[in-house]
Amino acid sequence: MRTFLPLFLIVLTISCNNELNSSQLLKESIAYHDPENNWTTFxxxxxxxxxxxxxxxxxxxxxxxxxxxxxxxxxxxxxxxxxxxxxxxxxxxxxxxxxxxxxxxxxxxxxxxxxxxxxxxxxxxxxGLPMKLKDPGTDISPEIQTKEFKGKTYDVIEVKYDPEVGSDIWYFYFDPETHAMEIYQFYKTDDNGEMI
Structure with missing residues (x-):
């Protein structure tokens, strides 16, 4: 029991630290892409x-x-x-x-x-991505999905917009370690999506 409890606490701490929600992931990605907060003066x-x-x-x-x-x-x-x-x-x-x-x-x-x-x-x-995802009218799903693209696994967040902003559905692919945004995909009226 003495060995089990410290080991359990270590595993619990590691697993809690690795679980980001989409808001935290976006914050980490913005810190990666714009560490000096320069976007507004770009x-x-x-x-x-x-x-x-x-x-x-x-x-x-x-x-x-x-x-x-x-x-x-x-x-x-x-x-x-x-x-x-x-x-x-x-x-x-x-x-x-x-x-x-x-x-x-x-x-x-x-x-x-x-x-x-x-x-x-x-x-x-x-x-302006990913900084523009903080704009009003942006609806970010709280869950992070895991998807694979060209053999690499990504953390993915889904973004929709208020009707007056737009009707596209976007998916943003982030490197799970650095949180760099590497790919985005959007859907207009069909299910194919365009990868950029």
Missing amino acids: RGEFHITMEIPEQSNRESDLRIDLPADAFYVKAVRDTITTEFDLKGSECRITYNGSENFSEEIATANRLSCERATMYKNYYTYLY
């Missing part, structure tokens, strides 16, 4: 090459400046260059370098301030 630039089957690549340059509430994206595909530039409530759009383009061009290329805002929200969401 200013950065990115270049993205989007490869789409049976189409030419789209090359995009992005600037995100959270303190200035500014966002810029320039996308080039073939002979078409579009730019969306948001600064607060100001919106500027260009097509092949010109702010003067026809309604037909605007419709065909989805050139609108609503589209610019969608890009801003989309890219600040993706590049």
Whole structure:
């Protein structure tokens, strides 16, 4: 009995320390990705090459400046260059370098301030993960799932959103040791999910 009780307490302590809930896992992941809590003051630039089957690549340059509430994206595909530039409530759009383009061009290329805002929200969401999971309207399941992807086991949390935010269901995959967020998957209207 003397040996059993200390051994039981050690096992109980270890198992309790290893059991995180989704809020704790998210906190650990944010500490991993943003240890200095810099996301709210983020200013950065990115270049993205989007490869789409049976189409030419789209090359995009992005600037995100959270303190200035500014966002810029320039996308080039073939002979078409579009730019969306948001600064607060100001919106500027260009097509092949010109702010003067026809309604037909605007419709065909989805050139609108609503589209610019969608890009801003989309890219600040993706590049702000996992910190953006603390935003209002985010509903995080309290349970952590365990899933395997390409031979590696992950801790996974499910995230849904309030109806005014969005209807997608997201799954975020975290390394069980470092808590680094390595993969995310979202579902729109089908059960396939897109892995990113």
